[in-house]
Amino acid sequence: xxxQVRTFLALCSRDLWVTVRREPAGFLIQALLQxxxxxxxxxxxxxxxxxxxxxYGTQLLPGIMSxxxxxxxxxxxxxxxxxxxxxxxxxxxRLLAPxxxxxxxxxxxxxxxxxxxxxxxxxLPLGALIxxxxxxxxxxxxxxxxxxxxxxxxxxxxxxxxxxxxxQPARISIMFALILTPLxxxxxxxxxxxxxxxxxxxxxVTLFNPMTYVSEGMxxxxxxxxxxxxxxxxxxxxVAFVLFWALGxxxxxxxxxx
Amino acid sequence: MSVAGxxxxxxxxxxxxxxxxxxxxxxxxxxxxxxxxxGLLGPNGAGKTTTIGVMTTRVxxxxxxxxxxxxxxxxEPVEVKRRIAVVPQLSNLDRxxxxxxxxxxxxxxxxxxxxxxxxxxxxxxxxxxLRERAKDQVGRYSGGMAQRxxxxxxxMHQPRILxxxxxxxxxxxxxxxxxxETMLDLRTRGTTLVLTTHDMAEADRLCDRIAIVDHxxxxxxxxxxxxxxxxxxxxxxxxxxxxxxTAVAVDRTAELTDxxxxxxGVEKADVADAGDERWRIRLYGEGDDLPAAALAATGRAxxxxxxxxxxEGSLExxxxxxxxxxxx
Ligand SMILES: Nc1ncnc2c1ncn2[C@@H]1O[C@H](COP(=O)(O)OP(=O)(O)O)[C@@H](O)[C@H]1O
Ligand SMILES: [Mg+2]
Numbered sequence: 001x002x003x004q005v006r007t008f009l010a011l012c013s014r015d016l017w018v019t020v021r022r023e024p025a026g027f028l029i030q031a032l033l034q035x036x037x038x039x040x041x042x043x044x045x046x047x048x049x050x051x052x053x054x055x056y057g058t059q060l061l062p063g064i065m066s067x068x069x070x071x072x073x074x075x076x077x078x079x080x081x082x083x084x085x086x087x088x089x090x091x092x093x094r095l096l097a098p099x100x101x102x103x104x105x106x107x108x109x110x111x112x113x114x115x116x117x118x119x120x121x122x123x124l125p126l127g128a129l130i131x132x133x134x135x136x137x138x139x140x141x142x143x144x145x146x147x148x149x150x151x152x153x154x155x156x157x158x159x160x161x162x163x164x165x166x167x168q169p170a171r172i173s174i175m176f177a178l179i180l181t182p183l184x185x186x187x188x189x190x191x192x193x194x195x196x197x198x199x200x201x202x203x204x205v206t207l208f209n210p211m212t213y214v215s216e217g218m219x220x221x222x223x224x225x226x227x228x229x230x231x232x233x234x235x236x237x238x239v240a241f242v243l244f245w246a247l248g249x250x251x252x253x254x255x256x257x258x
Numbered sequence: 259m260s261v262a263g264x265x266x267x268x269x270x271x272x273x274x275x276x277x278x279x280x281x282x283x284x285x286x287x288x289x290x291x292x293x294x295x296x297g298l299l300g301p302n303g304a305g306k307t308t309t310i311g312v313m314t315t316r317v318x319x320x321x322x323x324x325x326x327x328x329x330x331x332x333x334e335p336v337e338v339k340r341r342i343a344v345v346p347q348l349s350n351l352d353r354x355x356x357x358x359x360x361x362x363x364x365x366x367x368x369x370x371x372x373x374x375x376x377x378x379x380x381x382x383x384x385x386x387x388l389r390e391r392a393k394d395q396v397g398r399y400s401g402g403m404a405q406r407x408x409x410x411x412x413x414m415h416q417p418r419i420l421x422x423x424x425x426x427x428x429x430x431x432x433x434x435x436x437x438x439e440t441m442l443d444l445r446t447r448g449t450t451l452v453l454t455t456h457d458m459a460e461a462d463r464l465c466d467r468i469a470i471v472d473h474x475x476x477x478x479x480x481x482x483x484x485x486x487x488x489x490x491x492x493x494x495x496x497x498x499x500x501x502x503x504t505a506v507a508v509d510r511t512a513e514l515t516d517x518x519x520x521x522x523g524v525e526k527a528d529v530a531d532a533g534d535e536r537w538r539i540r541l542y543g544e545g546d547d548l549p550a551a552a553l554a555a556t557g558r559a560x561x562x563x564x565x566x567x568x569x570e571g572s573l574e575x576x577x578x579x580x581x582x583x584x585x586x
Binding site for chain 1 (some may be wrong): 275311314315316317318335336339340342343344346348349350351352353354355359363364366367368369411
């Protein structure tokens with residue numbers, strides 16, 4: 001094992017230690033509270049009061065998993081990064097560790113992605129409890145699901161890295177408001193992309209949101225319903241992955257070495 | 259290329275943070291010798307932190323090179339980071355961790371084994387008087403304690419060079435004294451120290467050599483003693499003499515100026531009436547026999563010597579002389 005790999009693993013173990021030993025409750029609340037309410041209100045309350053069909057839950061679940069995955073990964077890089085670079089300066093000790101600086105950024109993304117995958121996986125049992133029809137796991141393509149989860153969360157973590165390093169710390173809350181809401185509502189979360197056929201312009205708009213491909217990827221691997229073509233899903237996630245990793249690591253380098 | 263004994267080599271270093279902005283460091287050269295305490299002394303905004311930043315891989319130079327133990331800071335930052343440790347001006351402790359975890363995780367980043375890092379952490383916590391508070395979250399630490407913990411953390415991986423940015427600014431006198439002793443002790447153990455300060459007394463007491471920095475340039479670099487001789491009239495003697503009563507009223511001041519001004523090696527003599535039949539005489543000039551000659555002249559003039567001391571400017575005077583009186 002080379003020295004830099006050992007340093008990389010030590011940096012990971014610090015983050016895992018903090019997640020598990022210091023703030024497990026905080027992590028779960030931050031990651032799951034919002035999706036829980038979405039699941040409950042859209043998947044349970046609306047069908048119960050007759051404002052949505054009972055089968056809506058089947059379409060909603062993959063969207064909520066995608067939402068949880070993307071938001072958790074994004075927030076788990078962006079927020080700590082802003083705090084550690086600007087206020088607590090905690091990151092300095094890690095930047096001085098004997099490892100190339102981009103790896104410190106990559107490590108942040110890896111841990112955020114891991115947290116996001118755990119949070120998204122927890123949506124499955126929660127869905128089984130909350131949704132009126134429970135969940136149906138007969139048609140799940142587990143391999144595809146895992147791939148979507150891994151690359152979806154890594155892409156979202158990189159989006160967080162871009163936000164956390166490029167945006168001025170004083171403007172981060174404005175940027176969050178400006179970016180998160182459109183991200184959530186144009187990401188094929190609460191509706192399958194396919195169903196937007198009659199709202200063509202909006203359907204096109206959603207294609208610019210990386211989350212759309214993650215949501216459709218989840219839909220494709222969890223259900224038998226119609227979804228965006230698999231090739232497009234792979235292309236969408238692939239392009240966003242490469243783009244945001246390049247931008248994120250570039251931004252991180254700029255922030256880390258003045 | 260590394261010259262034996264020179265552990266840091268800075269040549270032609272320049273840094274401009276913004277393309278059209280001013281130069282924070284405007285072309286400086288110096289070397290740090292292995293095992294010495296090297297001080298960067300200068301007013302606020304002089305470029306000290308920037309210089310430390312480049313030497314520690316955190317700031318990218320816009321010109322020149324810096325070698326640490328023969329490794330270029332921009333091309334081989336990992337090799338450089340293995341050899342150094344940094345104690346920054348503001349706390350950057352990991353607030354999600356306890357004090358001891360701050361130390362053990364730091365050592366883990368440097369590849370230390372579990373047992374080794376725990377033993378070393380406990381030993382350093384002991385040495386810095388933090389053993390009792392080892393399990394506290396560092397958010398509860400006072401400024402002085404945080405400072406000591408950051409030094410302990412820096413020592414966890416046994417660096418060859420320790421960089422400290424204004425380590426004693428804002429510390430109470432006890433912590434400051436403790437820190438001075440710690441730094442001198444580290445030098446005894448063979449660690450090279452580079453520190454920045456704007457405190458003359460501190461630089462004077464601790465540093466083997468000092469570079470005075472102002473507006474991004476080094477305006478003087480020498481031992482504390484060498485720097486004092488930069489004052490125009492830094493060398494000479496000061497005598498306090500007492501004269502016996504004389505019947506005839508003569509101008510003793512003028513007379514003494516003539517007597518002492520005529521001594522060999524004296525460039526200028528200032529005589530001031532100190533009252534009470536005493537005179538304070540300052541002799542500017544050089545020469546090993548100056549004290550003996552001055553003593554003899556005192557006797558010949560029928561005066562009694564009360565006090566004799568060598569004139570040496572304080573480092574503070576040197577500093578103000580070189581950097582001016584403007585506030586930054
Ligand atoms: N990150 C930065 N971005 C832009 N300017 C900076 C930055 N850091 C320092 N400076 C400027 O560079 C100059 C030197 O600063 P610094 O190295 O911190 O001086 P010192 O440590 O001697 O007080 C100052 O004019 C300061 O405003
Ligand atoms: Mg400074």
